[in-house]
Amino acid sequence: MSPEALAEALPGDLPDVAVFGSTTAGQITETGYEDGALVALAFRAKHFRVASLLLDDLAPASVTRIAAETRQLVAQFPVTPGRRRLALIFADGLSKQEDVLVAGLELALGEIPVFGGSAGDGLKFERTAVLHGGRFHSNAALLLLIETDLDFCGLGFDHFQPTDRQAVVTRAVPEERLVLELNGAPAAPEYARLVGVQLADLSPLVFAENPVLVRNLGNFHVRAIQQHSDGVALTFLSAIDDGLLLRIGRGKEIIRTLEAGLTAAEGQYGTPDFVLGFDCYLRKLEIAHKGLADAASERFRRHRVVGFNTYGEQHLGVHVNQTFVGVAFFRPNAGPTP
Numbered sequence: 164m165s166p167e168a169l170a171e172a173l174p175g176d177l178p179d180v181a182v183f184g185s186t187t188a189g190q191i192t193e194t195g196y197e198d199g200a201l202v203a204l205a206f207r208a209k210h211f212r213v214a215s216l217l218l219d220d221l222a223p224a225s226v227t228r229i230a231a232e233t234r235q236l237v238a239q240f241p242v243t244p245g246r247r248r249l250a251l252i253f254a255d256g257l258s259k260q261e262d263v264l265v266a267g268l269e270l271a272l273g274e275i276p277v278f279g280g281s282a283g284d285g286l287k288f289e290r291t292a293v294l295h296g297g298r299f300h301s302n303a304a305l306l307l308l309i310e311t312d313l314d315f316c317g318l319g320f321d322h323f324q325p326t327d328r329q330a331v332v333t334r335a336v337p338e339e340r341l342v343l344e345l346n347g348a349p350a351a352p353e354y355a356r357l358v359g360v361q362l363a364d365l366s367p368l369v370f371a372e373n374p375v376l377v378r379n380l381g382n383f384h385v386r387a388i389q390q391h392s393d394g395v396a397l398t399f400l401s402a403i404d405d406g407l408l409l410r411i412g413r414g415k416e417i418i419r420t421l422e423a424g425l426t427a428a429e430g431q432y433g434t435p436d437f438v439l440g441f442d443c444y445l446r447k448l449e450i451a452h453k454g455l456a457d458a459a460s461e462r463f464r465r466h467r468v469v470g471f472n473t474y475g476e477q478h479l480g481v482h483v484n485q486t487f488v489g490v491a492f493f494r495p496n497a498g499p500t501p
Contacts, residue, residue, distance in 0.1 A: 166292055166299040174297060183215060183305055184294040185253040188283025188444035189472035195460020196447060204469055210313050210495065214240040216306040217295040224260035229267025236308055246310045249490065252279030254304040256291040256474030259340050261482040262402035264304055269480035276317055277480065278490050280441030280473030314432045318489040319478040320424035323412035325376050325383050328357050332407045340399040351391040357411055365391050368452050371445040374485050375409040385412065387445055387484030400475050400484045417450060418458050425466040428491035435491035440470030443485045447472050
């Protein structure tokens with residue numbers, strides 16, 4: 164079913180229900196990883212209030228405009244005493260505007276935590292869109308401001324650590340997330356040299372298993388490579404600029420880190436009722452290549468994860484890649500674990 168056909172069918176099947184969503188690069192359902200599925204998650208009015216904002220004509224993004232429209236949404240959504248707030252963001256994954264988007268949200272929302280994922284399109288990279296007001300919109304982002312009486316906590320983890328192999332971006336086109344030179348040499352051949360493969364062997368899987376990391380405030384974040392162009396340039400899925408110091412990442416055991424990351428949600432309030440998850444499509448690609456899809460799906464089922472695979476993740480004011488980001492929600496009156 165096309166996105167347009169889905170948007171047309173929803174009002175008849177779900178009358179008087181506000182429906183939001185996005186296209187994806189894969190799904191996480193009650194059985195684990197899937198492709199070609201439709202994930203639907205209902206938020207009960209008894210426990211949730213939601214206000215929405217469509218940020219259309221996203222590119223070129225403006226921090227000032229995003230912050231102003233977000234502040235207006237907050238002002239129109241009165242606080243209910245005794246409830247907590249969070250924000251979910253779903254951005255056009257081909258807009259290349261997520262870094263500016265999260266900066267504007269951080270400026271406007273302050274202490275309200277923001278979690279989200281970039282809309283995907285499988286591995287086609289042709290069209291991504293978000294669903295709002297009964298229509299799918301490209302070059303747009305969907306912001307949901309959520310208020311709930313349930314306890315919740317955020318999750319965010321990857322499985323990489325930095326190596327001593329480094330590169331400096333010496334020529335880039337930031338608005339296109341395009342790197343033309345690394346260490347003064349053509350970017351794609353230099354990257355291939357650093358990770359120890361032939362230029363002809365560069366592929367999404369090589370990029371998934373050998374990401375570059377950027378240090379920010381003492382933490383390393385993944386800046387994933389989407390593809391190479393004519394064996395010369397590298398296209399990234401996050402912001403990139405001249406002078407940026409990159410480290411080649413080395414992966415840790417991905418299922419072990421998945422289990423540890425999901426278990427972390429159980430520390431304060433016990434077992435979550437469910438976890439809304441945003442998982443980078445490059446993680447899924449690596450997991451499938453290593454024959455670990457069943458093991459990953461078993462962890463998702465056991466920890467009650469539902470969500471989708473993304474072209475990038477938004478976590479507490481930063482746009483990242485090859486990361487699992489999620490929100491764990493707990494049953495009413497669960498209370499902290501003794």
